[in-house]
Amino acid sequence: MKLMEHTFLAITEAGVEDELAKEISGRFQVEVETDINKVYFKSDLSAVYEGNLSLRCMNRLILLLERSRFKNLDELYPIVKRVDYGWLIEPKRTFRIEVRRRGTHPFTSLEAASKIGQAVIDGYASSTGRKLKVDLESPDVEFWALIKDDEVQFGVNTTGGSLHKRGYRIYQHPASIRTTLACGLIYLSEWRSSEPFLDPMCGGGTIPIEAALMARKVPLDAFGREFAFFNLKFFDEGEYGKVKAKLKGEASDGPFPIYGIDISRKYIAGARENAKSAGVRDTVEFILGDGLNLNVLNFEPRFIVVNPPYGVRLSCPSLKEFYFKMINSVKKASSKATIVAVTTATNEFKAAARRAGAQLVEERRTFHGEMPGSILKLRI
Numbered sequence: 001m002k003l004m005e006h007t008f009l010a011i012t013e014a015g016v017e018d019e020l021a022k023e024i025s026g027r028f029q030v031e032v033e034t035d036i037n038k039v040y041f042k043s044d045l046s047a048v049y050e051g052n053l054s055l056r057c058m059n060r061l062i063l064l065l066e067r068s069r070f071k072n073l074d075e076l077y078p079i080v081k082r083v084d085y086g087w088l089i090e091p092k093r094t095f096r097i098e099v100r101r102r103g104t105h106p107f108t109s110l111e112a113a114s115k116i117g118q119a120v121i122d123g124y125a126s127s128t129g130r131k132l133k134v135d136l137e138s139p140d141v142e143f144w145a146l147i148k149d150d151e152v153q154f155g156v157n158t159t160g161g162s163l164h165k166r167g168y169r170i171y172q173h174p175a176s177i178r179t180t181l182a183c184g185l186i187y188l189s190e191w192r193s194s195e196p197f198l199d200p201m202c203g204g205g206t207i208p209i210e211a212a213l214m215a216r217k218v219p220l221d222a223f224g225r226e227f228a229f230f231n232l233k234f235f236d237e238g239e240y241g242k243v244k245a246k247l248k249g250e251a252s253d254g255p256f257p258i259y260g261i262d263i264s265r266k267y268i269a270g271a272r273e274n275a276k277s278a279g280v281r282d283t284v285e286f287i288l289g290d291g292l293n294l295n296v297l298n299f300e301p302r303f304i305v306v307n308p309p310y311g312v313r314l315s316c317p318s319l320k321e322f323y324f325k326m327i328n329s330v331k332k333a334s335s336k337a338t339i340v341a342v343t344t345a346t347n348e349f350k351a352a353a354r355r356a357g358a359q360l361v362e363e364r365r366t367f368h369g370e371m372p373g374s375i376l377k378l379r380i
């Protein structure tokens with residue numbers, strides 16, 4: 001029997017959409033469509049379990065229920081009301097509406113949430129005869145409405161809180177990178193897990209820890225996460241158990257040649273704590289040292305993924321010099337290497353790469369926290 005197909009919207013970080021698209025098409029053998037921060041695909045409901053447990057660049061997985069154009073708030077109401085809620089949510093469950101709005105509208109996000117919330121209550125009542133309750137603080141189920149100009153995409157959040165919060169980070173570095181962005185950068189580097197992988201400025205260790213979890217294929221529920229799909233009516237514990245067992249069977253112990261360097265004793269200690277908490281302390285070697293002097297290493301770094309300082313404290317000329325020394329140091333330590341870096345100082349990094357004679361093979365726009373930045377891929 002062919003299972004019913006649904007449309008999913010997987011949300012990710014800007015700049016790594018195609019890396020998530022490759023994860024999805026590789027895992028589910030489906031066609032994908034990408035947009036900024038988003039990847040769409042069609043699958044049966046088993047993708048809810050397997051996607052949330054295994055897609056490393058994904059922040060959230062939304063099961064889309066409606067996608068439609070509308071002119072005003074009154075037109076939004078019937079679009080949301082006509083959804084069949086009976087198979088999705090039990091009457092004892094509470095819900096909330098999360099609105100993400102882009103474009104200019106004659107209504108606020110709050111007004112849209114209120115209209116959509118009423119449409120859910122009325123739609124649920126007409127398909128089940130029961131009344132659903134709202135809980136704005138800690139609902140069982142969260143519906144998402146992404147409003148962009150005159151289009152609304154309405155669905156249910158199957159993930160819960162963003163997956164970039166893995167749950168292992170006990171030491172918080174002041175400039176840590178999001179785990180999901182880190183995974184996108186690692187994929188972009190095309191690292192093969194048998195080759196030496198290095199973050200020469202690893203801070204709290206996010207990038208090498210994510211590389212280790214990726215190589216070991218550790219499922220994303222490993223750190224005690226509860227998923228929002230546990231509260232959805234179609235949740236089938238037996239099926240979920242089978243997917244978990246399948247993913248457990250894919251896991252691998254290594255060893256893998258993964259290294260992190262930082263010049264700060266405090267940050268290296270924090271990175272070791274984080275790696276221990278993530279269960280990969282034996283998989284990553286953390287070295288207290290200078291990432292601008294890689295000659296001293298007893299291995300040849302081949303895949304370098306790094307989120308270097310971006311100039312809050314360094315002035316522009318010294319930042320250019322710093323980046324040049326970093327790229328040149330890789331060049332001296334390795335006959336052939338790929339560097340993937342994320343920085344908000346794009347021009348300084350590109351000038352440094354030119355001066356070091358490294359080839360810029362890709363450049364993408366992203367955000368580092370709230371700040372616009374770039375992902376740059378170099379070959380040496």
Ligand SMILES: C[S@@+](CC[C@H](N)C(=O)[O-])C[C@H]1O[C@@H](n2cnc3c(N)ncnc32)[C@H](O)[C@@H]1O
Pocket residue numbers: 173175176177178200201202203204205206207261262263264267289290291292307308309310
């Ligand atoms: C933006 S932070 C990296 C954050 C990290 N990706 C994380 O998620 O925690 C940059 C790091 O570069 C380190 N750093 C600066 N100069 C360095 C050098 N010469 N060698 C090694 N690390 C350096 C800083 O100590 C800082 O931890």
